[in-house]
Amino acid sequence: MFIAIDGVLNASDVAALKGAAETLSFADGRATAGKIAREIKANDQALPSPELEAIQAKVTAALMAHPVFLSAARPKAMTKLILSRYREGQTYGMHVDDALMQGLRTDLSFTLFLNDPESYDGGALIAADTAEERAFKLAPGELILYPSTTLHRVEPVKSGTRFCIVGWVQSWIRDAGQREVLFDLDRAIAEVHAREGKSALLDTLTKTRSNLIRMWAA
Template structure:
């Protein structure tokens, strides 16, 4: 399942993040890539030594982990601290798949949180590759896309301006992406019923099925 979530960062936090990144120190992004991804990765990442690093990462992670749609789509067991990346003219990230393990957690769900106004740069689309073809994504600032970590993807070359984004990974309580999608659909349906009709018998049955599927599929 690929899911786009609007306005993950509130406007005041987004504005503060972008402002503080203007004078921040960035380093070669290839340092954090695996041996094969390093061959196609040409970007920059916010330096851990930068004064703003710890605070920005903490606040961005808190906004992501606190978002309801992220919770019901990813079913996170553990979430890695995000990395803030920057692509300027000529930079790109060729086709790759994310490492299966990062920082001691299995990567099941990957996410890219766009920080810059899409009109401020050309290129830089996130392209997901699959058996049905390719799909390009370039979301509004503050919006985020979730996708399975095992999917091939790339970032198209930036030809003007700078592409800013926060990228991260989560280990899910439900390893299989197809099962996560079933749970997401059921949870979405039951929430819609509750908003429209309240706590009905139909809501109770879907809630029961959702909870029992979690019992069957969740890894403690």
């Protein structure tokens, strides 16, 4: 399940974070890549600093307060976020994310966009499956969430600079199909509650959701 989530950051937060990102020091992104990925990875990643930690904390808090992200990901833990920069000519070839990162199993990957898509040419995130490739180049403050089992790449940036924040989630619900069932159930519960308030149907739906989580959580 691929989910584009808007409103993770508002316009003022995006502007502040992007301004802060532009002042950071960066290093070759291949330093954090595996043996094969180093051959196809060409980007920059922000070096550790108090300023980067402030950005990471701000984004992590925003994610953990966003109802759609929480419903879709059911996060048990998250890796430390990475702030990436792609300048002209930089790219990241087709790859799949490592199964284990920072001691966590990676169930879901996400990219949070910080630039206006019109401010840089190229640089779309391309996700591939057996049927097609899908391109994502979202507005600033929007996020694409997708299974970490997905082959994906970043197209070369032809002009401008692409800033994004990437991270990985270990979910309470390991199975992607089960996460989708719970996500759909969350939406159904919200709709029933908005339409009729507390009711016998709402009680049954919330009971079902809780019991499914008990069965599936790990």
